[in-house]
Amino acid sequence: MPDIRLIPCLADNYAVLLKEGETVVLIDAPEAAPIQAVLEKEDWRLTHILITHKHDDHIAGIPALAKAYRPEITGPAAEASSIPGLSKTVREGDTVTVGPFTADVYDTPGHTKGHIVFHFPKEKLLFSGDTMFALGCGRLFEDTPAAMWNSLKKLRALPDDTTVYCGHEYTLSNARFALSVDPDNPALKTRAAEIEQLRASGKPTVPFNLGLEKKTSPFLRADEAAVAEGVGKAGAKPEIVFTEVRERKNRA
CATH class of the missing domain: 3.60.15.10 (Ribonuclease Z/Hydroxyacylglutathione hydrolase-like)
Structure with a gap:
């Protein structure tokens, strides 16, 4: 199993980090600071971000994380215009391969x-x-x-x-x-x-x-x-x- 970190953000949000080998994947980015704190503590380099939807409490951390780590960012095709910095868009039937x-x-x-x-x-x-x-x-x-x-x-x-x-x-x-x-x-x-x-x-x-x-x-x-x-x-x-x-x- 990958190494998994659940990260409390904002008032009641969660972000999640998955790590295996050199691949570090973040699911949703409510705010950058607590995510960066975990990355720095573990000495991990963020390689990918997966976004579930366009609401600000799931994407507000993207700009700072993108500037710091330059990860590949994948999100929903139907909401691409509302999510900053996407590298790839996906929809039902697609598969996402990130490292292993x-x-x-x-x-x-x-x-x-x-x-x-x-x-x-x-x-x-x-x-x-x-x-x-x-x-x-x-x-x-x-x-x-x-x-x-x-x-x-x-x-x-x-x-x-x-x-x-x-x-x-x-x-x-x-x-x-x-x-x-x-x-x-x-x-x-x-x-x-x-x-x-x-x-x-x-x-x-x-x-x-x-x-x-x-x-x-x-x-x-x-x-x-x-x-x-x-x-x-x-x-x-x-x-x-x-x-x-x-x-x-x-x-x-």
Whole structure:
């Protein structure tokens, strides 16, 4: 497995560094200073940046990092005009090869129309940006609930033993919300208690296991009766259930 560093940035963002040999890959660049601090401490030279979407809290660090290290920068083709310094653009069906790493690219519209994620099948890693959070999903700033539901189904189809790194530490509030719509889920109760303990100790809840996410996140389970019933939509189509779950979270 590569050497991996989870880097807290801004108020609640995460960036991630992967290193193997001379290759050092950054996923998203919320701000430069904490990322550079890790690079300098470890004596690593940044060689590549992968960007999931155009929001400032995922790209603001690019100019300073590009000036300091001159990495190759890859991001979503659909948002290329909004992201500074891209060397390459990609979309669903493309693969990204960076040193010894190869990632599959998936289009995951919902949070933004051009959002992408990176799945590293060999390493069993998924970098989900703001599409999937632990027990949550991104707000729908630019697209429809149907688009986000379809994006989440793509990610749900990945193997259970996938380790997921997302873009924010939102898990505690997500867990409390999940219990409000799925209160009888024993796996969720156990996970929520563990999350409470982690956050009380100041520890991150990221990364997380995709198989457990499939069992506990109401956002991935809009086609299950328990979640439909929990939001008063028994018998409704999954898209309708998902819309209700997302709207309730918006109000939580």
